[in-house]
Each structure stands twice: as structure tokens, then as C-alpha cells.
Amino acid sequence: MRATQLFAPTLRDAPAEAEVPSHRLLLRAGYIRKLMSGVYTTLPLGLRAMRRIEAIVREEMDAAGAQELRMPIVVPAEPWKVTGRWQAYGDEMFKLKDRHDRELGLTPTHEEVITPLVAAELPSYRDLPVNLYQIGWKYRDEIRPRFGLLRVRELLMKDAYSFDRDEDGMRASYDVMLEAYRRIFDRLGADYVVVEADAGQIGGDVNHEFLASADVGEDLYVACEHGDYLADLEAATPRAPEPAAAPAEDLTEIHTPGAATIDAVADVLGRPASEMLKCMLFDASGRTVAILVPGDREVSEKKLAKLFHPALVRRFEDGDFATHGYAKGYVGPQGLGEDVQILADHMVRAGSNWVTGANRPDFHVTGANSPRDFRVDRFEDLVQIREGDVCPNDGGALRIGRGIVMGHTYQLGSRYSQPLKATFVDEDGTEQPYQMGCYGIGISRTLAAVAEQFHDDAGLRWPRAVAPFDAVVVPTNMDQPEVVEAAERVYAGLRAAGLDALLDDRQATAGVKFADADLMGFPVQVVVGKRGLEAGTIDLKLRASGERSQADFDEAPGAVRELWEQAP
């Protein structure tokens, strides 16, 4: 490819709207352009890089026994209503109507398409297992698209779906996919972790996320300092501390005027927040629930949502306090009626002689102990995890990291096959729902995630698995025919050596070409100039390390290939 024929407009200044490195650099280096919020055009360089990723994904999917197909992106509403996701996705799903006023949607994922397809065509246990995948566009009307390709409304995704006869089969298929995913991300050169995660909108029990570690990652995960525990922040469960055995003090009411927050009470009493018992009220589809956590901890509303699913949990608002007659800021678990369910975090077990609300304005109590002064219906994992919490496996300290979700795998079981009545006839003649798994990789996001990990001040510096070109040949003196001619020969030699090279044949100064080469991030730069030619050499630069070297002009292809192989 010649630069004069490549549509790759570079920007000297970063557009003001781009904040994170991947967004800024993909725009500047001419990989993408924005059409509207969360929707991007992929320019030739971006498309090449994405195709490199796709190729690796395809190879590993095929090797793992999955077959590629392609499904529509415009789909009828009905199956989505059957599975409940028409409702569950809500405004996040793009919805439209055709001329007959039929409700249609743009696909956020494809369970509702593939499941009926398989059910109609693979009626026997003899047809199983099967694993089908596609690489295609997904649509999600995100609340807030951001960070360039990292969170968009139109995304390129590889989605695979496995269908098995029973749960053992599903788990086996799942394990095969997990292995394939590891190979994919290893080959991409990305620095990533695999964590147990929250299932979100998709559903199912077991699931894993593949996270590229990155400062701009929106997903928090916890990792044990000893490396034996990894989990998504929302799925992580710290080890519950040992119950404490302090002598119980008397329950005493104290006057705490105006101290309606934990901090205020801690201030008034001169005691740490960890000795307070935070009692938060929630409404779980009409039922009142009290959640107890130590005063220095936050309640994880995601964990609550999961615990109470399918009931909808929401925090009490001012109106709720009023109608139920609770004093906001002064609620304590003592004396709450039987109609109120009281859940406490495991950490509450470890404390005693709590300071908590007295259930009337401007008063708290000290010395509150369970079960003498208040009851706990159930102990659950309810707190938001934080740095330094205790690893459930070995007691090590947990650290919090940030990552970008590149892939997510789920064991769905019959979450979709059941409602969609997708069944096969088993060996014993009975109808059984398929046991499914689904496996996603955000191709466009992965490109951005890799860019987050591989860049410097000068621009992108792709690992060779992703780079749109393996090398760029830069003739420095376009006014000198012998230089141009030599560059052409090197370019031809590289192609003969199996390298996908870009020849920067633009009538531009060397400085411009060097700057663009750095910006675009090709692994190897080959400089052909007058100076070198006189000595019979070319100059090489490894983008990743900035390391420069020389090679004999006559041995250019071999030398470049050798250097390229040293690239990450």
C-alpha cells in the first residue's frame, strides 16, 4: 500500500472532545471519525486493525469447533417480549416500527434470534453439541456513550452461542470457549485478567469477564495480593471476619441533635464511623427492607438488586420515610416491626455495642447488640468491597484494579431456551431445553483497549498482531530519484518477504513522515535516505522501544523481518 493512495487523514491537534488516549490517538492517526455521539466511521487504517483482530478471533473460534454464520440486525419484537428483554433492556434497545406498524428492534445481542433458529433446525440430541458464532454489529442506546470506541452505541462484536444436551455438556463447551478466549487475548498481546463477574442483562449463573487493565477502564475488579482471587467489584465477596466477643454494654439513648449522618454522629461522639451501625431502608417491590452495615461501609445496591431479583429494589426517598413514619437519619434496627425484613452484612457479626439510630429525631443509641436489642433475619454479603478487604481464599489483602471489558462469557443454562420453548428430543424420548452458553468479544472496543495499553506521547505503538501494517518505508528525500527508487526496491522486498508494508511516497518532508509513522504506530519503521544509501545502508526503528539500528541495503527484507519478529 502506498501512502498517496491511503485515506488516512492525520490531525496535528487533538480534537477537543477526545479525552482518553485511545480516542485521541485513533482520531489523530486517522483510524476513525465520529458521525454522532457513540457512532463512528472506521477509516481504512482502523478497518485493517479491526480485521487483524477479527482474523485472530475467527481462527481461534474455528479451531474451537465453532461455526461462523451471520444474523440480521433488524429483528421482530416478539421473541424479545417472550424472554422479557424487550422490557428489561428498555430504552437501551433501539426500537422502531415498519410500515405495517410492526415493532422491530436493532439487536443488542442475538440470543432471541439464534435460539429459535437452532430449535427449528436441530431437533435431536444427536445434533448436539453445536456452537455458532458471528462477527457483526450490535446496537445499544447507551445512556452515555463515551471515550471514543470504548463505549459506543454501535459496536462490532463477535458473539458465539453454544447449545448442549445437559449441564455437563454446557460446562464442557464453556471451558473450551474460555480456553479459546485466553488464546485470543494472549495472541493480541494484551495485558488482561479474567474475573468472575456479574451477569447483568444477559443472565445465567457462572460467567467471566476478560478485562484489559487500563487507567481509563470503567470496570473495577479486585485481585488478591497473592494472585489467587480475581473478581469483578460487584461480584466480589470479602471474607467475613470472626465474630467478636466483647462484653455487652447497656443500651443507652443519647441526644444527638442535628446529627443525621454517620459522619456527624461520629463527630459528636468522637468515635470512629466503624463503630456505628448504618441502617438503610429500601423498598423491594413494596416491602420494606432494612440493610445493616458498619458505618464506614457502603451498601452495594447491585448486590441488593441481585439478592432480591426479580423484585425491584430502590432506596427509600423522603416520601417513603414520611409515609412509613421513620425518622430519616435516625433509623435503627431495634424495634423494627415483623413486616420489615432486616438483612445484615457478614461484617456486622464482627462488631458489638453499636451506635445506631434511636428511631426518633435527634437521638441515637449506644451499646446496641444483636440479638438482645435487635434481630437480624439473615446475614448476607451486602457491602461494596474496598481496597484492603480480606481475600475469601487465603486471607490476603484485596487490591482494586481498573479494566476494560473486552470479552464476557456466560453459562446461560436454559435462561433463553426455556421461555422460547427451544427444545430437542433426548435419547429417552423426552423434550429438553437446550443448555446454552454465550460468548462475546467487543471487537471495536478491543481495538481501543489495545490502544490504551500500547501508546506513548508520540502516538500509537501497536503490537504486531493488531497493527494495520507491519512496517512503513520512509524515503526521506523525494526529490532524489535514487532515493525514491531505492525505497521502492525495499518496499517490494518487504512484500516479497511476507510483510504487509506501507510505502510513504508522499511529497512531504522527512519530519512529517516520521511524525506520522510514530502517530500511526506501525511496529517497524524503515528509513531510506541519501545518507544511508551512500554507505549502502538503511535505518531501522522499532516503534515499541524506540530502538534504532542499521542494516545493509541488500539485506533489508531479512533484517526488517527479523526486527519485526522482535516486536511485541
Place this chain on the structure above:
RNA sequence: CGGGACGUGGCGCAGCUUGGUAGCGCGCAGCGUUCGGGACGCUGAGGUCGCGGGUUCAAAUCCCGCCGUCCCGACCA
């Protein structure tokens, strides 16, 4: 949706407080000089100042409404 900011040639910005001529850098075109880390000179093209309304003799500038974009929160590949 709640909170914050921004919208002026392709990109980055100034001008707005205190209404009166639309300006700078980069990029783009032509000519010349340069030519191994974003060269230089001269000449030139390019702007409904986001949109609509209002105030005013006069609005990029003041007022109202709308739209768009970005950032912080709840969602996800």
C-alpha cells in the same frame, strides 16, 4: 435522566465582561527557496459565529427557547 462545561473556516483557539471591522496558529491552493524528526517566504481560497426568536439604529457579543457535543453519576462488549 440529574450535575457541570462547551459550541466562532478542516483541527486547535482568541474575540463576548464594556454591542459597531470576524481574528490567530496549524492545515489547504499557487509560486519560489528548502529537504533525515511536524521547514521558510510571498500570494490566495475558505466562516449561515450551532439553530430559532427577542432587545437594539446595530448582536459572535445582551435576553429567552431549542439542538448538538464533552465530562461526573446509574448501564454494558
